[in-house]
Amino acid sequence: MSAVDTAAWVREFAALVDAHATELTALDAAIGDADHGTNMQRGMTAAVAALDDSKPATAGEIAKQTAMVLIRTIGGASGPLYGTFFLRFAGAVGDGADLADFARAFRSGLEGVIARGKAEPGDKTMVDTLVPAADTLDEQVAGGASARQALEAAVAAADAGRDATTPLVARKGRASYLGERSAGHQDPGATSAALLVLAASRALR
Numbered sequence: 325m326s327a328v329d330t331a332a333w334v335r336e337f338a339a340l341v342d343a344h345a346t347e348l349t350a351l352d353a354a355i356g357d358a359d360h361g362t363n364m365q366r367g368m369t370a371a372v373a374a375l376d377d378s379k380p381a382t383a384g385e386i387a388k389q390t391a392m393v394l395i396r397t398i399g400g401a402s403g404p405l406y407g408t409f410f411l412r413f414a415g416a417v418g419d420g421a422d423l424a425d426f427a428r429a430f431r432s433g434l435e436g437v438i439a440r441g442k443a444e445p446g447d448k449t450m451v452d453t454l455v456p457a458a459d460t461l462d463e464q465v466a467g468g469a470s471a472r473q474a475l476e477a478a479v480a481a482a483d484a485g486r487d488a489t490t491p492l493v494a495r496k497g498r499a500s501y502l503g504e505r506s507a508g509h510q511d512p513g514a515t516s517a518a519l520l521v522l523a524a525s526r527a528l529r
């Protein structure tokens with residue numbers, strides 16, 4: 325039975341953020357302040373460096389350390405939000421041995437993002453990616469899917485959620501300052517959140 329390896333997940337996310345940093349910053353240039361790619365790159369590079377240094381043993385310790393590094397190193401909205409995601413994930417993952425552990429912890433991470441940022445689905449934020457991913461993971465667990473099947477379905481749901489942010493008017497974060505002019509642009513945080521889900525699908529061990 326395969327499961328998402330938390331350390332591999334963090335490393336895969338860092339690699340995807342690196343590969344997409346220019347795109348993330350370009351999306352943020354359109355409706356924000358053109359720093360989402362560099363913010364995420366700085367945070368995830370530091371998160372990987374911390375893993376290399378301290379080699380935490382358990383899924384919870386790895387996620388908690390990642391959370392602390394993200395909160396410390398990312399200025400801007402995404403630092404506390406991704407930090408809270410990983411912190412709440414850490415508290416719920418248990419030994420992280422199976423898909424149900426991952427789904428439960430992912431849901432807990434999402435709840436942390438919502439508690440912290442107060443965004444609802446449709447507000448044009450990372451929540452629009454994380455909600456369909458969490459819902460899909462829960463459905464897949466309930467249906468007895470393999471981890472591989474479940475993560476593939478979650479990636480598709482996350483990508484659809486991300487794409488659906490394009491026509492929306494932003495109601496949270498900097499993009500909300502633009503009002504109606506934020507419509508017609510894909511949300512940067514929804515885009516990085518889809519990379520987070522894709523990274524998990526690449527971290528099955």
Ligand code: ADP
Nearest residue numbers: 360400401402441443449450496497512513514
């Ligand atoms: P900043 O806006 O401070 O420069 P970033 O550019 O790194 O921070 O991140 C912007 C992203 O953060 C947005 O695209 C959005 O997805 C997400 N975001 C902003 N505010 C919120 C919020 N209150 N709840 C959830 N996500 C948010």
Ligand code: MG
Nearest residue numbers: 356357359360
């Ligand atoms: Mg920004």
Ligand code: MG
Nearest residue numbers: 357359399400
């Ligand atoms: Mg900023």
